[in-house]
Amino acid sequence: MRCAVENLMRLENVSYxxxxxxxALSDVNLExxxxxxxxxxxxxxxxxxxxxxxxxxxxYPMTGxxxxxxxxxSERSLRDKGFLRCFRQSVGYxxxxxxxxxxxPTVFDEILYGPLQLEIGEEEGKKRAFEVMEMxxxxxxxxxxxxxxxxxxxxxxxxxxxxxxxxxxxxLDEPTNGLDPKTQSFLVELMLALIEAGKTxxxxxxxxxxxxxxxxxxxxxxxxxxxxxxxxxxxxLSDEGLLLKVNLIHEHIHRHGEAVHKHIHSHxxxxxxxxxxxx
Amino acid sequence: xxxxxxxxxxxPPTPCSIKxxxxxxxxxxxxRGINRLASVIRExxxxxxxxxxxxxxxxxxxxVKILFLLFFILIVTLKRDVLPETYIWVFVFVLTLLSRLSxxxxxxRVLLFGFLFGFxxxxxxxxxxxxxxxxxxxxxxxxxxxNFWIYHVPAEIGITREGIHGVAMxxxxxxxxxxxxxxxxxxxxxxEIVRALKVLKVPDSFLIIITLCYKYIFLLSKTVEDMHLAKxxxxxxxxxxxxxxxxxxxxxxxIFRKTRLRCEEVFKAMIGRGFSDTIRFCGxxxxxxxxxxxxxxxxxxxxxxxFI
Ligand SMILES: Nc1ncnc2c1ncn2[C@@H]1O[C@H](COP(=O)(O)OP(=O)(O)O)[C@@H](O)[C@H]1O
Ligand SMILES: [Mg+2]
Numbered sequence: 001m002r003c004a005v006e007n008l009m010r011l012e013n014v015s016y017x018x019x020x021x022x023x024a025l026s027d028v029n030l031e032x033x034x035x036x037x038x039x040x041x042x043x044x045x046x047x048x049x050x051x052x053x054x055x056x057x058x059x060y061p062m063t064g065x066x067x068x069x070x071x072x073x074s075e076r077s078l079r080d081k082g083f084l085r086c087f088r089q090s091v092g093y094x095x096x097x098x099x100x101x102x103x104x105p106t107v108f109d110e111i112l113y114g115p116l117q118l119e120i121g122e123e124e125g126k127k128r129a130f131e132v133m134e135m136x137x138x139x140x141x142x143x144x145x146x147x148x149x150x151x152x153x154x155x156x157x158x159x160x161x162x163x164x165x166x167x168x169x170x171x172l173d174e175p176t177n178g179l180d181p182k183t184q185s186f187l188v189e190l191m192l193a194l195i196e197a198g199k200t201x202x203x204x205x206x207x208x209x210x211x212x213x214x215x216x217x218x219x220x221x222x223x224x225x226x227x228x229x230x231x232x233x234x235x236x237l238s239d240e241g242l243l244l245k246v247n248l249i250h251e252h253i254h255r256h257g258e259a260v261h262k263h264i265h266s267h268x269x270x271x272x273x274x275x276x277x278x279x
Numbered sequence: 280x281x282x283x284x285x286x287x288x289x290x291p292p293t294p295c296s297i298k299x300x301x302x303x304x305x306x307x308x309x310x311r312g313i314n315r316l317a318s319v320i321r322e323x324x325x326x327x328x329x330x331x332x333x334x335x336x337x338x339x340x341x342x343v344k345i346l347f348l349l350f351f352i353l354i355v356t357l358k359r360d361v362l363p364e365t366y367i368w369v370f371v372f373v374l375t376l377l378s379r380l381s382x383x384x385x386x387x388r389v390l391l392f393g394f395l396f397g398f399x400x401x402x403x404x405x406x407x408x409x410x411x412x413x414x415x416x417x418x419x420x421x422x423x424x425x426n427f428w429i430y431h432v433p434a435e436i437g438i439t440r441e442g443i444h445g446v447a448m449x450x451x452x453x454x455x456x457x458x459x460x461x462x463x464x465x466x467x468x469x470x471e472i473v474r475a476l477k478v479l480k481v482p483d484s485f486l487i488i489i490t491l492c493y494k495y496i497f498l499l500s501k502t503v504e505d506m507h508l509a510k511x512x513x514x515x516x517x518x519x520x521x522x523x524x525x526x527x528x529x530x531x532x533x534i535f536r537k538t539r540l541r542c543e544e545v546f547k548a549m550i551g552r553g554f555s556d557t558i559r560f561c562g563x564x565x566x567x568x569x570x571x572x573x574x575x576x577x578x579x580x581x582x583x584x585x586f587i
Pocket of ligand 1: 018019022023024042043044045046047048049050051
């Protein structure tokens with residue numbers, strides 16, 4: 001499955017504007033193969049969330065087209081029961097703002113909502129829900145309503161509710177934001193395991209160290225909402241000029257005694273430079 | 280820790296094919312209706328906040344516009360003839376055109392409300408049963424006039440000239456007041472209106488209530504829309520009508536609670552940034568020549584309409 005060549009998702013010249021006025025994406029072309037793992041990076045407001053929502057079939061391109069398994073995803077095609085079922089079952093989306101995502105009375109209902117729809121039987125559904133809660137350490141929140149949780153807890157519940165459906169494609173919008181370091185590093189391990197298991201993983205993030213850890217392919221969105229580069233993690237992360245241009249890192253001028261030197265700041269580069277500094 | 284990952288997650292996903300289910304989705308009317316309403320409200324808000332386009336009225340100081348609105352609504356209520364009302368309507372229409380507003384969008388609402396609250400409500404008074412006068416359009420003839428209690432039902436029932444005049448007047452007044460209000464609303468961002476009201480000595484507590492209501496309605500419609508999106512991302516099959524109804528019913532209370540919490544957070548954020556129960560705004564920009572000129576022009580036109 002991992003080496004299937006036909007593309008799973010394809011975006012052709014996709015553009016999107018909010019309220020017909022605020023530009024969010026312009027002329028984006030992207031292909032995703034089964035088993036790929038792609039990080040969409042870009043500064044705040046560059047259109048990462050919008051792109052992921054289009055790939056999740058929640059918004060439809062204003063111009064351009066989006067295909068899933070060769071079928072165009074549109075308001076019309078998603079009204080077809082067979083395609084809807086296939087698409088929603090295969091594609092899971094974790095919202096950036098988990099507050100938005102949670103809509104069931106309690107955490108347990110939330111996690112069980114997806115599996116129950118899949119008609120895999122209530123027993124199996126509950127088993128999945130418990131396993132996922134155990135994995136993310138949220139069993140004790142089981143009976144709480146979602147609006148009585150902290151930000152990080154909400155994020156975990158949101159991730160759990162999507163994982164319980166076991167989708168083939170996972171779209172994660174800023175997955176590590178607002179999580180404590182331990183959960184963050186667990187999440188990275190989980191993502192690596194899912195990639196290993198052949199899942200297609202697409203994340204939107206501006207955390208370059210996450211990109212580095214996952215070693216995924218990277219698609220860079222510029223501040224004027226265009227895809228300016230698609231490449232391997234190491235190629236993109238070492239392209240300082242590009243990262244500076246799209247405002248993902250910034251130059252900082254320090255004064256060290258007499259000498260003034262320029263220093264480029266970013267998670268990734270900072271991480272890399274540490275051993276050199278010590279020397 | 281990887282061993283804690285449940286096996287079902289690492290298993291290949293359930294294969295799916297388009298042929299699993301057949302037919303077209305029916306989207307439950309209730310859910311769709313509520314979402315449509317919410318997005319109309321949000322769209323309206325967006326339009327409103329965008330109202331800083333460069334038409335004629337958009338450039339005018341909000342204080343001038345609010346006074347203009349009050350003055351003209353007064354004139355509209357004082358006028359007793361259809362013709363002057365028509366002149367005022369033409370005047371407002373020209374202002375709307377100058378401000379480059381979408382005539383279709385505004386008049387769709389104005390005419391709908393004018394029809395509901397002007398025409399339909401006033402219609403019964405067109406009959407000679409209610410307003411006495413010359414019958415111009417007879418509708419029914421009774422064998423003899425009836426009298427009971429204080430009512431007198433004449434033998435010939437029909438629409439009277441005075442009645443028509445009354446209905447036309449009320450409809451015109453409603454239409455004029457609405458076109459005036461929409462003209463102001465669509466050319467002035469909400470915060471400008473609140474500021475202008477503050478300058479015009481409207482009590483602060485009242486302004487806080489309006490501001491929070493405005494925020495609340497916005498958050499409410501946004502929460503509804505978000506929830507619709509979130510549900511859509513996890514809807515795999517068609518819900519039965521019962522399931523759909525239960526969902527909507529169960530969620531209404533939830534939405535209100537969630538929105539209230541959010542609104543409280545917004546209020547806390549306002550307090551956190553030094554908000555007390557008096558509203559302070561940075562000063563209005565100075566009235567420019569254009570503002571004074573327009574104010575004088577509008578005032579003189581108002582006087583003119585008063586005396587024709
Ligand atoms: N609901 C919305 N209404 C209006 N504009 C929006 C909305 N959501 C996002 N935008 C705008 O669209 C652009 C892209 O946003 P988004 O996709 O959220 O960026 P990112 O996730 O990369 O931060 C931004 O300029 C943002 O201001
Ligand atoms: Mg985002």
